Amino acid sequence: MSALLTTAVDPAAAERAAAMTMPSPELEVWRYSRIAELDLAAFPPGEARTTVIGAEVLPAADPALVARLVAGMAVHDIFDELNAAYHQTVAICVPAGKVLAEPIVVTHRIPLEDSGRAVYPRLVIHGGQDSEFTVVERFESHLDAQALIVPRLVLHAEQAARVSYLGINLLGDKVWQLGHQQATGERDSTTLLATVALGGDYARVRTDARLVGQGGTTKQVALYYADGNQMHDFRTLQDHIAPRTSSDLLFKGAVQDTAKSVYTGLIRIGEDARGSTAYQTNRNLTLSEGAWAESVPNLDIKTNEVKCSHASTVGPIDDEQRFYLESRGIPPEVAERLVVLGFFDDVLGLLPVGDLRTDLRARVAAKLQRRLPEVHA
Amino acid sequence: MSTLQIKGLVASVAGKQILNGIDLTVKSGEVHAIMGPNGAGKSTLSAVIMGKPGYEVHAGQVLLDGVDLLALPAWQRAQAGMHLVMQYPSEVPGVGLTDMLTEAYSARGRSTDGLAAAVADEAERIHFPVALLDRSLNVDLSGGEKKRNETLQLALLQPKFAILDELDSGLDIDALRDCSRRVEDATNATGLGVIAITHYNRLLEELHPDHVHILVKGRIVASGGPELADRLEVEGYEAFAGPDEQPVRAKKPALDDLFAL
Numbered sequence: 001m002s003a004l005l006t007t008a009v010d011p012a013a014a015e016r017a018a019a020m021t022m023p024s025p026e027l028e029v030w031r032y033s034r035i036a037e038l039d040l041a042a043f044p045p046g047e048a049r050t051t052v053i054g055a056e057v058l059p060a061a062d063p064a065l066v067a068r069l070v071a072g073m074a075v076h077d078i079f080d081e082l083n084a085a086y087h088q089t090v091a092i093c094v095p096a097g098k099v100l101a102e103p104i105v106v107t108h109r110i111p112l113e114d115s116g117r118a119v120y121p122r123l124v125i126h127g128g129q130d131s132e133f134t135v136v137e138r139f140e141s142h143l144d145a146q147a148l149i150v151p152r153l154v155l156h157a158e159q160a161a162r163v164s165y166l167g168i169n170l171l172g173d174k175v176w177q178l179g180h181q182q183a184t185g186e187r188d189s190t191t192l193l194a195t196v197a198l199g200g201d202y203a204r205v206r207t208d209a210r211l212v213g214q215g216g217t218t219k220q221v222a223l224y225y226a227d228g229n230q231m232h233d234f235r236t237l238q239d240h241i242a243p244r245t246s247s248d249l250l251f252k253g254a255v256q257d258t259a260k261s262v263y264t265g266l267i268r269i270g271e272d273a274r275g276s277t278a279y280q281t282n283r284n285l286t287l288s289e290g291a292w293a294e295s296v297p298n299l300d301i302k303t304n305e306v307k308c309s310h311a312s313t314v315g316p317i318d319d320e321q322r323f324y325l326e327s328r329g330i331p332p333e334v335a336e337r338l339v340v341l342g343f344f345d346d347v348l349g350l351l352p353v354g355d356l357r358t359d360l361r362a363r364v365a366a367k368l369q370r371r372l373p374e375v376h377a
Numbered sequence: 378m379s380t381l382q383i384k385g386l387v388a389s390v391a392g393k394q395i396l397n398g399i400d401l402t403v404k405s406g407e408v409h410a411i412m413g414p415n416g417a418g419k420s421t422l423s424a425v426i427m428g429k430p431g432y433e434v435h436a437g438q439v440l441l442d443g444v445d446l447l448a449l450p451a452w453q454r455a456q457a458g459m460h461l462v463m464q465y466p467s468e469v470p471g472v473g474l475t476d477m478l479t480e481a482y483s484a485r486g487r488s489t490d491g492l493a494a495a496v497a498d499e500a501e502r503i504h505f506p507v508a509l510l511d512r513s514l515n516v517d518l519s520g521g522e523k524k525r526n527e528t529l530q531l532a533l534l535q536p537k538f539a540i541l542d543e544l545d546s547g548l549d550i551d552a553l554r555d556c557s558r559r560v561e562d563a564t565n566a567t568g569l570g571v572i573a574i575t576h577y578n579r580l581l582e583e584l585h586p587d588h589v590h591i592l593v594k595g596r597i598v599a600s601g602g603p604e605l606a607d608r609l610e611v612e613g614y615e616a617f618a619g620p621d622e623q624p625v626r627a628k629k630p631a632l633d634d635l636f637a638l
Contacts, residue, residue, distance in 0.1 A: 327428075327461050328478075329484050330477070345471030
């Protein structure tokens with residue numbers, strides 16, 4: 001086992017957490033969220049079953065390096081402190097110049113017997129100079145497990161490193177997820193932060209992608225699809241600190257039945273980040289009349305000589321597309337499946353692990369098939 | 378031998394009555410051209426026959442071998458043997474031609490064995506670039522490529538009747554010739570019956586109609602052989618407007634008419 005795997009209780013962090021209050025939905029970053037429904041006391045700390053595959057080829061992670069990266073992580077709320085207090089850490093440190101052809105896969109699973117627990121996985125990823133690799137993090141639970149998962153990701157790409165991360169939420173629909181990810185890219189590095197969210201009851205991921213070295217690039221991609229009473233909630237930051245940095249974001253989601261989704265994203269171009277480019281696109285399909293999606297793009301630009309754009313859409317399946325397919329003799333439910341899979345096709349193509357696409361397409365199609373018939377008054 | 382009968386068709390869109398009683402019978406292998414000025418109801422006629430949402434039928438019937446198409450949803454009209462080549466084919470992002478044809482075949486209970494080869498053959502026949510076959514439907518295609526793609530689908534799906542809604546708009550002369558020849562071949566090979574809707578004679582020089590109908594203000598005001606198109610060329614639509622009606626002038630040549638010269 002070359003990925004550092006530790007479980008710890010940090011009493012100081014637990015004490016700090018105990019002194020903090022729950023975030024209020026009045027705060028912009030928690031606006032539209034379901035945080036007010038959470039009874040945190042009902043979920044004492046537990047442990048997820050975590051496995052790591054593909055890290056055998058790596059030397060042992062340097063504990064001092066891991067500690068330094070963790071210390072650099074911003075603390076925004078009680079959940080960050082709780083994770084600091086009860087974290088289960090997996091550290092993946094890829095040495096300079098190393099290129100891994102196969103992805104490293106980290107899986108966290110909550111079995112039925114751990115129902116009623118809160119688990120706090122922490123994943124630390126360090127890409128040494130000019131390294132190149134992909135890490136996949138899977139979140140799974142027993143279908144009947146009722147639990148809270150509070151994952152944290154710290155990702156650091158050194159100069160010219162190319163680091164891809166894909167988080168896949170396949171949690172059962174009684175599990176809450178409150179995720180926070182922080183990625184930092186040094187000079188000429190490339191980071192890809194991808195998310196697939198299909199599971200969870202209320203599943204939230206906050207992603208802060210920081211570009212601290214000039215010439216750095218970061219991409220964020222997400223595919224999310226909520227049905228039943230699920231809610232997916234994304235908060236993204238494209239944070240340009242150094243000059244000539246570039247970021248691109250494509251988030252595509254669907255909601256059906258009475259499900260909800262929220263996307264709020266901020267592009268922040270700092271005073272020193274001249275010559276930067278930043279793009280942000282969020283598109284949402286509403287597949288039932290009772291479903292709801294919110295999309296809130298924001299820009300905060302503090303220098304000139306930058307190129308920025310954002311686009312966001314929320315709406316049902318396009319009637320013209322549907323009619324085009326139906327006019328070829330394709331039944332409505334098949335036409336909708338084609339349009340929905342087609343809608344997600346570009347994000348599927350951007351995911352760092354190509355051989356997952358067939359499985360993900362099947363999962364999307366299965367969700368669409370489960371859609372409840374519309375009830376008209 | 379199949380028959381498509383349109384009887385006393387009255388229809389409106391957005392509360393405005395556009396079709397005021399259309400009667401037309403088309404048999405297998407026949408090519409009927411419907412010519413008319415802008416606003417005459419040409420595109421409404423094709424949308425109503427194919428079952429596009431947003432149109433309301435107030436009277437009349439459309440029978441395909443006795444089956445009332447108007448009682449069926451669009452996809453069942455297509456399966457019954459009706460096909461629409463659209464004037465502006467919709468872009469469907471992320472859905473490839475083969476994905477769509479696979480579903481269209483499966484829905485008809487047709488085997489998809491050899492579909493890829495059949496698509497490649499048709500693409501070559503109609504000069505649709507094979508490199509574009511993997512593109513999403515109609516996304517980033519030129520006007521000519523879209524119409525070749527539409528015609529390719531028509532050839533593979535082998536309907537009994539096809540409506541060509543302004544096949545000639547946005548088409549250069551080479552593409553127009555390729556598409557027209559492919560349609561004409563289908564009329565001979567599979568007995569395809571055709572309703573070709575157009576503003577201009579240009580299409581009719583490539584796709585030789587057996588019958589020409591003049592549509593003005595939602596009514597067919599004259600029917601005849603190909604010579605009717607020649608008369609129209611000389612006299613304009615004005616000559617065909619009823620005595621009590623405001624003359625309807627032929628539309629001034631649009632950009633895509635430049636190729637007609």
